[in-house]
Amino acid sequence: MHVSVSAAGEPRVSSRTTMTTRTSAELLELASKRLYPNYKPAAMMLARGRGAELFDVEGRRWLDLMAGVAVCSVGHAHPKLAAAIGEQAARLMHVSNYFYNEENVLLADELCRLSGLSRAFFCNSGAEANEAMFKLARRYFHAKGLPRTRIIAFHNAFHGRTMGALSMTGTPKYREGFGGVEGVTHVAYGDLAAVKAEMKGDVAAVIVEPVQGEGGVLPAPAGFLEGLRAICDEHGALLLVDEVQTGIGRLGRWFGYQASDTRGEVRPDAISLAKGLAGGFPIGAMLTSEELATALPPGTHGSTFGGNPLACCAARTVLRILDEEGIVASVKAKGERLRAMLLEVVRDLPNVCDGERGEGLLRGLLLKQGYVARDILPKLADAGVLLTAAGDRVLRFTPPLVVTESELAEGVAAVRKVLAGLPPV
Ligand SMILES: *Cc1c(COP(=O)(O)O)cnc(C)c1O
Numbered sequence: 001m002h003v004s005v006s007a008a009g010e011p012r013v014s015s016r017t018t019m020t021t022r023t024s025a026e027l028l029e030l031a032s033k034r035l036y037p038n039y040k041p042a043a044m045m046l047a048r049g050r051g052a053e054l055f056d057v058e059g060r061r062w063l064d065l066m067a068g069v070a071v072c073s074v075g076h077a078h079p080k081l082a083a084a085i086g087e088q089a090a091r092l093m094h095v096s097n098y099f100y101n102e103e104n105v106l107l108a109d110e111l112c113r114l115s116g117l118s119r120a121f122f123c124n125s126g127a128e129a130n131e132a133m134f135k136l137a138r139r140y141f142h143a144k145g146l147p148r149t150r151i152i153a154f155h156n157a158f159h160g161r162t163m164g165a166l167s168m169t170g171t172p173k174y175r176e177g178f179g180g181v182e183g184v185t186h187v188a189y190g191d192l193a194a195v196k197a198e199m200k201g202d203v204a205a206v207i208v209e210p211v212q213g214e215g216g217v218l219p220a221p222a223g224f225l226e227g228l229r230a231i232c233d234e235h236g237a238l239l240l241v242d243e244v245q246t247g248i249g250r251l252g253r254w255f256g257y258q259a260s261d262t263r264g265e266v267r268p269d270a271i272s273l274a275k276g277l278a279g280g281f282p283i284g285a286m287l288t289s290e291e292l293a294t295a296l297p298p299g300t301h302g303s304t305f306g307g308n309p310l311a312c313c314a315a316r317t318v319l320r321i322l323d324e325e326g327i328v329a330s331v332k333a334k335g336e337r338l339r340a341m342l343l344e345v346v347r348d349l350p351n352v353c354d355g356e357r358g359e360g361l362l363r364g365l366l367l368k369q370g371y372v373a374r375d376i377l378p379k380l381a382d383a384g385v386l387l388t389a390a391g392d393r394v395l396r397f398t399p400p401l402v403v404t405e406s407e408l409a410e411g412v413a414a415v416r417k418v419l420a421g422l423p424p425v
Contacts, residue, residue, distance in 0.1 A: 020047070024057045042381050049076025052403045054386065062381065065411045066388045070213070070245050070362065070398035073276035074321045078402075081279050081317050088313035095309065097302060103312035110319055111287055114254050115271065118290040122283065122307035126244035126274035127160025129284035130207070132301060133240045133270050134164045134181075136288065137205035140238065140295035148204040148237070154189040156215030156391065159207065159242055168207055171215070189218060192227040199231055205238035205269075206231070210256025213245035213398075216391025217357055217364030225257060225266040232269075238292075241268040244284075245362065248276040249322055249401055252332030252360035260359070276401075279321075281314035327401050335360040337405055338397060341412040345419065352419045354393075361401060364394035365415070370425030376418065385414040 020027070024045040031041075047057045052075055054062045067073065074081055088103070095101055108120035123129055134151065141148035153159070157170035167180035170189075183202075187194035189212055206228055212218040225241075232239045246256035259265040270292060274284040284306075288295075305311070322328050335358075342356040342365050354366040367373055373389035373396075380387055380395075390396040395415065399408065 051075040065399040075400040075402040084317040103309040104307040107312040117287040121286040123303045127162040127165040129272035130159040130165040132286040158214035190221040207240040238269040249328035278314035279318040283311040363397045367393040383414040
């Protein structure tokens with residue numbers, strides 16, 4: 001690292017803060033020819049970060065209030081996380097699942113203790129974790145000799161891009177042209193009567209996000225998760241909770257299904273985790289109840305990289321940082337501050353904004369019909385703030401959980417300025 005800090009606490013960026021000798025423009029030119037164009041990245045070449053700040057090759061700064069889409073939970077370049085990854089890489093990176101390794105076993109134990117679930121399976125991403133839950137549900141009933149294969153999922157749900165996870169994803173545009181896995185039924189999020197109507201003898205599981213993230217930052221309506229649990233119990237179906245975006249402190253508690261101000265804990269049969277779990281190091285996990293421990297016996301499912309010591313060490317370090325620094329407990333208050341700031345913007349710009357919604361540090365600013373959230377992102381980046389869009393007209397805030405109140409204020413001020421300058425629709 002070649003960053004020194006001035007007396008005023010500002011990072012002093014030397015010309016050797018990155019590995020590259022190329023300019024942003026040169027790298028962007030190369031990217032346009034060589035990267036597969038399935039993404040449409042902003043024309044910036046990021047080179048390093050610190051906390052909630054990102055810097056490009058030339059040292060230009062952005063305030064990162066998206067955190068790699070709810071991934072960089074402890075901020076960029078956290079010294080403890082960087083050191084732990086470095087030390088573990090120098091010790092042992094990968095051994096395969098033919099053998100146990102300590103980091104894997106201890107992470108499983110820590111996640112089970114935090115969640116109240118019993119068993120942990122590790123993979124490398126959110127889609128894979130949901131894929132595992134899909135297979136788990138089907139194999140569970142298959143092993144019992146029961147013909148229950150159907151999965152109930154929700155409109156606007158996002159569960160990932162692999163074929164199984166995609167089939168459960170509730171945005172038709174993402175599925176278009178790909179076909180999909182048979183046997184997934186989508187109903188409206190929040191509509192318990194619709195779930196009941198579809199709850200026939202062939203249903204294996206219901207999969208739900210505690211807050212729909214990609215779909216537009218929509219928290220579960222009051223009573224929805226409890227209602228799903230009751231319907232699943234009545235019909236012997238499994239309740240699968242996709243905590244890929246909401247888990248690991250994002251909502252101000254470790255997991256979204258846990259008790260909040262408005263309801264008690266809703267016990268899932270299995271959950272999926274990924275995004276924030278290892279703070280930016282790729283990892284996914286499925287946690288299950290003890291009852292489901294026999295559903296995927298040896299040979300039925302697996303992952304070469306899944307549970308490797310390096311990823312598990314990164315996740316354990318993130319859990320330790322979140323715990324030691326009291327970060328999960330701080331998310332609720334920061335989320336309330338962000339909510340208050342966003343409500344002021346909504347109040348002052350009634351022609352652009354329609355409202356605010358979310359929980360903890362997963363928050364959305366809803367724009368008026370006619371505005372397209374993703375079209376505003378480049379203007380925000382020009383103003384120095386990085387956000388994502390969720391659904392068509394929500395600006396989504398998923399800052400690092402270590403974000404400070406003054407950083408939130410700086411970001412919201414920039415957003416306000418950009419929104420105030422938009423032409424009317
Ligand atoms: C991001 C996300 C996924 C997919 O995770 P990947 O790591 O991109 O595969 C699945 N479910 C939810 C709720 C997500 O937000």
